[in-house]
Amino acid sequence: MFEVRFHGRGGQGAVMAAQALASAAFSEGNYAVAFPYFGAERRGAPVLAFTRVDSKKIYRKTQVYEPDFVVVLDDSLLEMVDVTEGLKDGGVVVVNTRKKPEELALGENIKVATVDATGVALEVLGQPITNSSILGAFAKATGAVSMDAIEKGIMDIFGNKIGMKIAEKNCRAAKAAYDRTISADGRPREKEFEKKPKWLPDVKELPIGGAGVKMETNAGMIGPGSFLENKTGGWRTFMPIVENDKCVACQLCWYFCPEGCITMVPYDNNRFKKGIAIDLDYCKGCGICAHECPTHAIEMKR
Amino acid sequence: MKRVVTGNYAAAFAAMRARVNVVAAFPITPQTFIVEHISEFVNDGIMDCEFIRVESEHSAMSATVSASATGARAFTATASQGLALMHEILFTASGMRLPIVMPVVNRTLAAPIGIWAEMNDVMPERDAGWILAFVEDNQEVHDMVLQAYRIAEDNRVLLPMMVNLDAFILSHTVEPVDLMEPEDADRFLPSYKPEHAYLDPERPMGVGIFTPPEYIQEERYQTHAAMEGSKQVIKEVNDEFAKMFGRDYGGLVEEYRMDDAEVALLTLGTVTSTAREVVDNLRAEGKKVGLVKVRFLRPYPTDEIRSVASRVKAIGIYDRAISYGVGGPAYIEARSALYGHTDIPISNYLAGIGGRDVMLSDIEFMFNDLLKNAESGKVRKELVWINTRGVEQ
Ligand code: SF4
Ligand code: SF4
Numbered sequence: 263m264f265e266v267r268f269h270g271r272g273g274q275g276a277v278m279a280a281q282a283l284a285s286a287a288f289s290e291g292n293y294a295v296a297f298p299y300f301g302a303e304r305r306g307a308p309v310l311a312f313t314r315v316d317s318k319k320i321y322r323k324t325q326v327y328e329p330d331f332v333v334v335l336d337d338s339l340l341e342m343v344d345v346t347e348g349l350k351d352g353g354v355v356v357v358n359t360r361k362k363p364e365e366l367a368l369g370e371n372i373k374v375a376t377v378d379a380t381g382v383a384l385e386v387l388g389q390p391i392t393n394s395s396i397l398g399a400f401a402k403a404t405g406a407v408s409m410d411a412i413e414k415g416i417m418d419i420f421g422n423k424i425g426m427k428i429a430e431k432n433c434r435a436a437k438a439a440y441d442r443t444i445s446a447d448g449r450p451r452e453k454e455f456e457k458k459p460k461w462l463p464d465v466k467e468l469p470i471g472g473a474g475v476k477m478e479t480n481a482g483m484i485g486p487g488s489f490l491e492n493k494t495g496g497w498r499t500f501m502p503i504v505e506n507d508k509c510v511a512c513q514l515c516w517y518f519c520p521e522g523c524i525t526m527v528p529y530d531n532n533r534f535k536k537g538i539a540i541d542l543d544y545c546k547g548c549g550i551c552a553h554e555c556p557t558h559a560i561e562m563k564r
Numbered sequence: 565m566k567r568v569v570t571g572n573y574a575a576a577f578a579a580m581r582a583r584v585n586v587v588a589a590f591p592i593t594p595q596t597f598i599v600e601h602i603s604e605f606v607n608d609g610i611m612d613c614e615f616i617r618v619e620s621e622h623s624a625m626s627a628t629v630s631a632s633a634t635g636a637r638a639f640t641a642t643a644s645q646g647l648a649l650m651h652e653i654l655f656t657a658s659g660m661r662l663p664i665v666m667p668v669v670n671r672t673l674a675a676p677i678g679i680w681a682e683m684n685d686v687m688p689e690r691d692a693g694w695i696l697a698f699v700e701d702n703q704e705v706h707d708m709v710l711q712a713y714r715i716a717e718d719n720r721v722l723l724p725m726m727v728n729l730d731a732f733i734l735s736h737t738v739e740p741v742d743l744m745e746p747e748d749a750d751r752f753l754p755s756y757k758p759e760h761a762y763l764d765p766e767r768p769m770g771v772g773i774f775t776p777p778e779y780i781q782e783e784r785y786q787t788h789a790a791m792e793g794s795k796q797v798i799k800e801v802n803d804e805f806a807k808m809f810g811r812d813y814g815g816l817v818e819e820y821r822m823d824d825a826e827v828a829l830l831t832l833g834t835v836t837s838t839a840r841e842v843v844d845n846l847r848a849e850g851k852k853v854g855l856v857k858v859r860f861l862r863p864y865p866t867d868e869i870r871s872v873a874s875r876v877k878a879i880g881i882y883d884r885a886i887s888y889g890v891g892g893p894a895y896i897e898a899r900s901a902l903y904g905h906t907d908i909p910i911s912n913y914l915a916g917i918g919g920r921d922v923m924l925s926d927i928e929f930m931f932n933d934l935l936k937n938a939e940s941g942k943v944r945k946e947l948v949w950i951n952t953r954g955v956e957q
Contacts, residue, residue, distance in 0.1 A: 281738045285568040288740050294568060297737035321841045323733050323834040325921050418568065464954025472676045 263316040264406055265326045269345050270335035271497065272307045275393030278419055279333070280311035282397060286407045286415030287315040295320055306497035306546040308343055315406070331404050334358060335379070335392055342496065344455040346372065355448070356403045358392050363446035372448040375403030377439050386435040394420065398436030402443040409440050494521055498547030500562040506530075506537030508559035515551035515560060524551060566742045571702045571734030574741050575641065575667040575727070576601035578709035580611040581749035582665075585636035588616035588627035593679050594735040595643040595669040602639075613639075621646035625653035632662035633771050635762030637713065637755070640664070643731065644671035644685045651689065657724040658693025658787065660772050661760060663716030664724040665709060670833070670884070671731040672918050680919020681730040683832065684885040687893040693787055695725035695794055696862040700836040702741045705729050707811060710744065710753055714801045717756050721794045723787070730834045730884075731919065744809075752808055791863050798860065816865035818857040819872070821847060825854025827934035828872050830881045832858050832894050835915070835922050839882075842927040853931045858894060866901040873906040877938035880930055884916045891947045909937040915950035926950050929957070 266283060270276030277298045284294035292315050299310035312326040328348045337359035339345065346355060351371045358379035359366070366374050379395035386395075394416050401409045413433045421429035461481040469475075476485035483491055506529045515538060516524045523544040529537030538559075540551075552560040569577070576598045579587065589599040605611035614631070618624045624640050632638040642650060647668055657664050672678035673685040686696065695715065699705050705727065712725040729735060744752075761771050775783070799815040806812035821843050822828060831839050836857040846853045856872050858865065873879055879902075883892020890896060895912035902910065913930045916922040929950065937943055949955045 281568065284738055288566075288568050293740060295737055295739040296568075297732070320739070321837045322924065323730075323737075323838045324923055462953060465952065466954055 263314065263320070264330040265315075265328070266313040266331045266333060266400075267326055267329040268311040268313075268333045268335065269339050269343055270309055270311070270393070271339070272309050274309075274335050275391060276309055276311040276335055278423070279335070279393040279397055280313045282394070282412070282415040282419040283313045283400065283407065284315070284415070285418040286397070286411040286413075287313070289414040289418075290407060290411045292317055293319045297325075299325070306494070306548060308339055308497075329353065331356065331400070331406065333396055333400055335396055336499075337361070338499065340366070340368075344457060346455075354404050354445075356396065356399050356443075358396055358399075363444055364449070367449040367451050369448050370450050373403070373445055374448045375399060375443050375445040377443040379439050382435055382439045382442065386438055387431055394432035395435045395439035398438070398440035399443040401436075402440045403445050409437065412436055412440075493543045494546040495541075495543045498542075498545060500547045500549055500564055501542070502540055502545060502547070502549070502551055502560045503563050504538055504540065505559050505561075508557045509537045509555075510557055510559075511536040511538075512556060514554045514556065518550050518554045519545075520548065520550065521546055565745070566740050568738045569702065569741050569743070570597065570736055570738050571705045571729050572597035572669070572736070573601055574702045574706035574743075575709055575729070576605065577743050578706045579639045579665075580605050581744050581746060582637065582639070582710055582713050582753055583750075583755065584613050584639040584665075586614045586616065586628070586631035586638045587640065588618050588624050588631065588638070589640045589642070590618055590621050590624045590646060592621070592643050592646040594671060594731045595641050595646070595667070597735070598641040598667060598669075621649040622653060625650040625657065628664050628666075629653055629657050629660065629662055632657070632664050633660060633761050633763075635756070635758040637717075638662075638664050639666070641667045641669070643669040644673050644679075647685045647689065648673055651692070654689060654692040654694060654724075656772060659783070661722040661787070661790070662724055663713065663722055663756070665712040665716060665727070666724065667705065667709060667727045667729060669731050669735045670728050676918075678918050679731065681733055681834075681916060682884055682918055683728070683893070686726065686728055687885045687887070689726075690862060690893065690897075693723060693791070694862065695721075695723055695791070695798075695860065696728060697725065697860055698728045698832045698858065699734070700834050700857065702734055702737070702739050703811070704813065705734060706741055706743065707805065707809075707813070710749060711801050711805055713753055713756070714804075715794060715797050718794075718797045718801075719759060721790055721797050722760060723790055723794060728833065733834045742809075748809070752805065795863050795865070798863075813859060814857070816860050816863070817868045817872075818859060820855040820857065822854035822856065822872070822875070824852055825876055826852040827878045827880070827931065827938050828854050828856050828876045829913075829927075829930055829934065830856045830858050830869070830872075830879065830894065830898055832861070832882065833884065835882055835884070835927070838922060838924060839927045842924050842931065845924075846928065846931055851931070851935060853935070858898075861894065861897060864897055864901060869898055869901045870905045873902050873908060876908065877941075878909045878911070878934045879906075880911050880913055880934045880937075882913050882915065882930065884914075886914060886917065895947075909941065909943040911937060911943050911945065912947050913950055914948065914952075920951065922950075 268276040280296040284296035287294040296313040334357040363374040377399040379392035382395045461479040523541040672682040802815045881895040
């Protein structure tokens with residue numbers, strides 16, 4: 263049996279990748295399951311997905327705690343999440359990054375493989391969607407499934423969801439990524455990953471009926487207002503750049519921003535002219551404001 | 565054709581193969597994909613049914629009841645708050661003896677609000693007159709939706725049926741499922757030929773009408789007898805399905821490694837699946853443990869559970885819900901079936917509430933606790949809260 267953990271961000275298709283890998287392993291005569299981390303998903307938030315493969319039927323319905331392989335769809339996660347947590351000795355980490363594997367210090371007794379899956383995806387698909395390319399890299403780096411099987415898995419899962427033509431393109435992306443993947447032995451970490459504590463009160467400490475006031479815990483503030491500590495700006499890949507000269511103060515972006523981080527502000531010292539200001543501590547870079555703005559006053563830049 | 569699909573897909577696919585005539589549903593996490601897949605099938609022209617979009621689950625069940633009362637094969641699906649909102653009409657469905665089939669993706673009923681696996685949504689509906697089946701993997705989701713129509717539409721039964729599957733653990737997890745070919749499904753499940761309630765302008769009938777006390781008690785007896793009678797039908801349908809497709813679920817219960825077992829753990833839902841692995845591990849250590857998968861809570865497999873109790877020295881019941889002040893609902897059911905029939909220790913294990921992962925070690929704990937009870941002949945603890953912070957287990 264082998265177990266794989268995928269690290270991605272909401273919207274990057276980590277779950278589809280995990281499913282396509284399961285389908286790939288199944289096409290080679292294995293039993294395979296894939297599932298998301300059972301959590302609420304938000305676009306941009308770090309998410310997990312898992313695949314479990316065995317030659318015989320898999321009965322356990324538990325989550326994966328000690329993966330054999332880890333796949334990282336977005337290298338900005340390396341600083342936020344301990345991607346090697348629970349990884350078995352001799353395990354492999356496959357990372358989408360422009361860096362060489364030698365440049366990543368993710369720990370000893372593991373193998374690190376890298377590929378510029380974003381580059382491959384932009385080249386082949388014309389879009390920075392890396393959940394197919396990374397599977398090619400996975401096949402090359404781990405040898406756990408063949409490239410042939412990966413193609414079958416992509417055709418099955420992607421094909422049934424977004425159409426056969428696009429699935430074929432995704433297969434080409436996976437193949438290109440397969441050819442460009444390089445591996446190296448893992449280097450020791452420069453410093454231990456600082457594990458974020460979690461607030462786990464017992465039955466006596468837990469507020470009755472969940473009616474909690476704002477309070478300090480070992481894991482930071484909880485309760486009303488405590489979300490201010492959760493700086494979703496860290497999720498951002500694209501940044502909204504505002505040209506307030508073009509803004510007509512229609513407030514559409516203000517209505518649509520899911521993080522509520524846009525405010526209308528006086529502009530150009532003119533009390534009749536307003537523009538917008540974006541709180542970058544919380545802007546997660548979803549691009550909805552740019553999409554909605556009728557005058558193209560907002561542009562998303564990397 | 566075998567494909568790697570989610571439990572939600574398996575449910576939707578089986579509804580298509582059952583050639584249901586009417587689907588009326590409202591989306592709710594984690595059931596949404598069942599309805600979405602069906603709307604895609606209809607849109608792609610591979611499923612021929614009336615798809616009714618409604619404004620709530622109360623309306624979904626109302627529309628499904630109406631459709632079924634005209635003689636159509638009707639389908640809906642829900643979860644959690646959605647099921648609670650249907651509550652009133654669930655009684656209409658069973659009282660009018662309508663063979664509706666509804667997958668229920670078992671999810672926490674608020675408060676606290678949560679979207680993960682918990683059976684406190686379906687447990688309050690045990691008295692609603694629905695047949696309640698519980699499944700452990702995606703193949704069983706698919707197979708039980710098809711079997712459900714055979715059971716529900718049997719003239720000896722004529723009761724609605726829920727197929728309960730755990731939120732996310734099945735609904736959002738892909739695994740290989742043998743998806744039935746249309747010819748096979750048609751052979752197993754012919755179209756619905758209603759004899760008691762249907763719409764025919766030549767032969768108008770009143771259904772669900774105002775009924776004074778002179779009649780209601782007899783109607784209640786009829787429905788009770790039908791539920792009792794469904795036990796036989798469930799077994800027959802299981803056997804016929806097994807003969808045709810090679811998958812035998814054992815009927816009302818499935819016993820796993822119960823020969824010479826000294827203790828038995830009764831499970832519901834996906835925990836059964838994980839527990840199989842634990843039983844194998846403990847058996848390898850020479851511990852005589854066995855598993856009984858309770859596949860139906862309504863009708864309750866009274867005879868089967870009494871037979872299990874007569875063969876072991878201790879019995880334990882797993883629950884993913886709590887009836888406050890008493891214990892888990894599956895435990896209450898088992899204890900009531902066993903009253904006066906056994907004096908072995910009976911204990912209840914609560915785990916996985918609110919979607920917490922039920923680990924192999926949790927189930928190992930249950931079995932070891934049962935072995936201790938068997939040895940001492942006494943219940944160490946009646947209600948054991950597994951892995952609950954600040955509570956001794
Ligand atoms: S990109 Fe725009 S809409 Fe999205 S979070 Fe940032 S400001 Fe809000
Ligand atoms: S949507 Fe564009 S024009 Fe309207 S307020 Fe926002 S930035 Fe200004």
